[in-house]
Amino acid sequence: MFLVSTKNCTNAAIEISNKADLHFIMTEVKRFPDEELYVRIVESVKGSEVIAIGNTREDSEALEFVLLLNALRENGASKVIAFLPYFGYARQHMIYKPGEAISSMVLTEILSKYSDEILTINIHDNSTMKYSEKKFRVISMVKPLAKYFSGNDIGMVIAPDDGAMQLAEEAGKVLHVESRHLDKKRIDSITVSYSEAKFNVAGKNILLIDDIISTGGTIKKSIKILREMGANKIYVGAIHGIFINNSGDDIAGICDELAVTDTIYSRYSKIKISDSIEEIMSEVV
Ligand code: R5P
Numbered sequence: 405m406f407l408v409s410t411k412n413c414t415n416a417a418i419e420i421s422n423k424a425d426l427h428f429i430m431t432e433v434k435r436f437p438d439e440e441l442y443v444r445i446v447e448s449v450k451g452s453e454v455i456a457i458g459n460t461r462e463d464s465e466a467l468e469f470v471l472l473l474n475a476l477r478e479n480g481a482s483k484v485i486a487f488l489p490y491f492g493y494a495r496q497h498m499i500y501k502p503g504e505a506i507s508s509m510v511l512t513e514i515l516s517k518y519s520d521e522i523l524t525i526n527i528h529d530n531s532t533m534k535y536s537e538k539k540f541r542v543i544s545m546v547k548p549l550a551k552y553f554s555g556n557d558i559g560m561v562i563a564p565d566d567g568a569m570q571l572a573e574e575a576g577k578v579l580h581v582e583s584r585h586l587d588k589k590r591i592d593s594i595t596v597s598y599s600e601a602k603f604n605v606a607g608k609n610i611l612l613i614d615d616i617i618s619t620g621g622t623i624k625k626s627i628k629i630l631r632e633m634g635a636n637k638i639y640v641g642a643i644h645g646i647f648i649n650n651s652g653d654d655i656a657g658i659c660d661e662l663a664v665t666d667t668i669y670s671r672y673s674k675i676k677i678s679d680s681i682e683e684i685m686s687e688v689v
Contacts, residue, residue, distance in 0.1 A: 405424055405452070405453045405454070405689070406453070407424075407427065407429065407456075407457065408428070408449075408456050408467045408472065409428075410433075410459070410465055411433055412458075412459060412462075412465050413457045413458055413489065415666070416667075416676070416678060417488060420681060421423070422678075423678050426455070429446070430446065430447065431475075435592075438467065441471060443468055445479060446476050446546060448479065449476055449481040449655065450481075451482050452478035452482060453481070453482055454476050454483070455487050455489065456469070456476060456519070458486070458488060459490040459491075459492060459668065460488060460490070460491060460492035460493055461490050461492040461668055465492075466492065466493070466511065469486070469488075469515075470515070473515070473518035482522075483617035484518070484519045484520035484521075485519065485520065485521045486518075487688070488524040488526075489677055490525070490644045491524040491527045492511075494507075494511075494528040494529060495507075495528045495529075497509070497528070497529045497532045497548055508528075511604060512647055512658060513537075516540070521538055521539045522536055522538060522541070523541050523684070524540075524544065524569070525542070525545050525643065525644075526545070526615050526643040526644070527542050528615060530542060537657070538588075544574065544630050545665050545667075546575050546579075546613075546643070548675050548679060549613070550574070550575035550579055550641070551578060551583055552641070552674060553579070553611050553639050553641060554578070554579060555589050556637065556660075557609050558581055558610070559581060559609050559625060559636075560576075560581055560583065560586075560605055561573075561576040561579060561583040561584040561611045562611070562612055562613070563583070563586070563614065564586050564612065564614050564622045564623060564626040565585060565587070565588035568585065568614045569583070569670045571613050571615060572606065574662070575641070579611065584662075586598055586601055587601070588622065590681035594621050594623055595621065598625060605633045605635040606633065606634035607634065608636055609636050609638075609639070610636075610638050612627065612639065612659075613625055613640075613641045613642065614642045615642065615643050616644045617645050617646060617647060617655065618646045618651075619648045619649065620647065620648070620651025620653055620655050623642075624651075624654065624658065625660050629669060637660040638660055639660050640655055640662045641664070642664045643664065643665055644665070645665075645673065646667055647672070652664075656672065661678065
């Protein structure tokens with residue numbers, strides 16, 4: 405089995421190829437003078453199974469990934485597994501306002517056209533899986549994330565909203581503590597409001613957990629509420645750290661520690677996906 409990746413995922417891909425002893429295929433990626441993207445695999449993949457690693461966080465990376473999948477198919481790969489550490493565009497998985505496009509459906513349909521299987525890590529909403537004609541699996545990195553904080557005497561795991569409650573429950577089980585969620589209402593893409601929480605965090609060390617940190621608005625507001633409620637230490641964990649406008653630094657400045665995985669690499673990527681290699685490989689073979 406071979407492994408290949410888009411440019412943004414090279415570090416994680418090389419670590420995975422070393423740990424799983426997979427041959428890493430080089431690519432040539434460039435832009436034509438008119439800025440159109442060009443992707444070529446520089447070794448033969450004829451008759452081989454290939455894991456292609458790429459995120460769809462940025463538009464250009466999504467296109468690079470689709471072109472890469474097509475290059476593998478066109479050059480004779482016997483099986484193409486599309487592995488997206490971060491499945492971007494999954495937050496719009498349904499129509500909220502008339503006239504909207506369903507981005508997660510569009511992307512999934514394209515990925516399933518150019519690959520034989522799709523694998524990702526903690527997708528924003530599992531309902532995206534229904535848009536795929538091919539096998540689509542989701543791995544959870546909550547366990548290693550929770551274990552990272554296991555030495556911090558965590559007294560409760562809190563999700564910033566009910567959508568992240570499943571992650572909080574999973575982390576709570578790992579840490580053998582209770583899990584609860586705050587009641588978030590999203591006003592717009594950067595503003596959120598909360599109603600009063602009906603549980604007690606006073607004096608407890610809290611692990612605040614979410615799937616994605618983007619602008620950081622959700623987590624910053626949640627930290628403020630937990631502080632007002634008398635929480636002792638507040639640790640923040642998330643699977644995917646997008647950290648728009650340096651929001652990672654803002655959050656790190658107001659909590660006791662911030663840690664995310666390296667699905668999107670940043671200075672707060674303290675949990676490596678390559679450390680979960682056994683689980684990843686058990687899903688692809
Ligand atoms: C929302 O449903 C997600 O789980 C996250 O809470 C959200 O994407 C975080 O966004 P932001 O950091 O911009 O508040």
